[in-house]
Amino acid sequence: MAKRKVAVKKKPAVAAKPIPTMAPRTDDDLLDELSGDMLSGVVEGNEVAPTVEKVAGDFQEKEKDPLEVDVKGLVADRKAANTKKAQDVLGYEVEVSGDYIAHAKEGRGKIKKPYSIKLKLPSMDAAASVIKNKLLARALRAKHGDFLDFRTHKIGEVTPLTNDTPLPTNIKFMTRKQLESYVTIMKVPIKASDYSALSDLRDIIVDFTVNPLGFAKREVKKAKDLAETAELEKMNPGLDG
Numbered sequence: 619m620a621k622r623k624v625a626v627k628k629k630p631a632v633a634a635k636p637i638p639t640m641a642p643r644t645d646d647d648l649l650d651e652l653s654g655d656m657l658s659g660v661v662e663g664n665e666v667a668p669t670v671e672k673v674a675g676d677f678q679e680k681e682k683d684p685l686e687v688d689v690k691g692l693v694a695d696r697k698a699a700n701t702k703k704a705q706d707v708l709g710y711e712v713e714v715s716g717d718y719i720a721h722a723k724e725g726r727g728k729i730k731k732p733y734s735i736k737l738k739l740p741s742m743d744a745a746a747s748v749i750k751n752k753l754l755a756r757a758l759r760a761k762h763g764d765f766l767d768f769r770t771h772k773i774g775e776v777t778p779l780t781n782d783t784p785l786p787t788n789i790k791f792m793t794r795k796q797l798e799s800y801v802t803i804m805k806v807p808i809k810a811s812d813y814s815a816l817s818d819l820r821d822i823i824v825d826f827t828v829n830p831l832g833f834a835k836r837e838v839k840k841a842k843d844l845a846e847t848a849e850l851e852k853m854n855p856g857l858d859g
Contacts, residue, residue, distance in 0.1 A: 625707055638733050685789045687800070709740045710786075711777045714749060716770035718758055730769060735760060738779070746773065772817045789823055797823060807834055 637749065715734040737741050737753050738744055750771060759765045762787050776791045778784070786792050797819050798810045813819035826833050851857060 657668070657807075674755060683788065684742065685824060686787055687789060702720055708783050709738055709779045710735050710741055710742055710745075710783065711775075711779060712749065712791075713774035713776075714754060714771055716768060716772055718762065718768045719766045720762065720764035721766065728766060731762075731764075733762065733768075734774075735761060742776065742786050742788060745791060749773070774816055792820070792822055794819065 628848075656841055703813075713734065713736050715732070717730050718733050719728050720731045735759060737749060739748060754768055754771060755765075764809055773791060776786050776793065785796065789797070789800070794810075794816055797816075800806070800823065801808060801810050806823055808822055808826070810819055814820060822837075825836070829836075
């Protein structure tokens with residue numbers, strides 16, 4: 619007698635549960651979380667976001683600026699502005715200079731013009747970004763009626779507004795006396811007196827601090843290039859109009 623085949627019911631496949639994953643965190647997320655704007659700290663699945671303290675610590679460590687220095691013996695160059703209300707103000711006066719684009723007098727075309735302006739900041743944290751993105755265009759538009767856009771900008775003298783305002787600790791914003799002291803203490807292989815422009819002195823020290831390897835060779839080449847450029851400009855006056 620032939621055996622009957624018994625059909626075996628297959629159990630339906632169970633879909634694997636997705637593994638909870640963390641959504642990529644951005645700097646904006648961190649800022650939102652620190653200001654209390656994120657709802658619960660829970661992302662996809664049941665994964666809980668790292669604590670505010672941990673994320674903030676990681677963020678600060680990652681974003682540490684190599685140009686923020688703490689050098690013992692650095693000259694205390696106090697140069698507070700003389701204002702009657704200086705004691706009530708904490709912040710800095712920052713000189714900014716460069717070129718801006720303006721309408722030509724004839725009404726057609728554009729021309730390049732130099733500018734110099736002083737701005738006030740509550741702190742020097744992200745100063746270059748604040749100046750570029752929030753202040754400079756508005757200040758130049760108010761000062762120059764023919765202003766269209768700024769072309770270049772360099773930070774010059776940074777003056778604490780009060781004696782209680784700490785001196786800049788970032789090489790990009792230090793005063794000349796601070797930089798000269800830094801060159802001596804850190805044995806930067808340059809003569810500070812060779813750089814008449816404060817911005818040039820800052821740039822060269824920044825280069826040494828960030829890229830010390832091969833610095834001396836780069837400086838020899840740079841000096842040669844500058845000498846050649848100076849000779850060409852002397853032989854061909856009016857190159858830039």
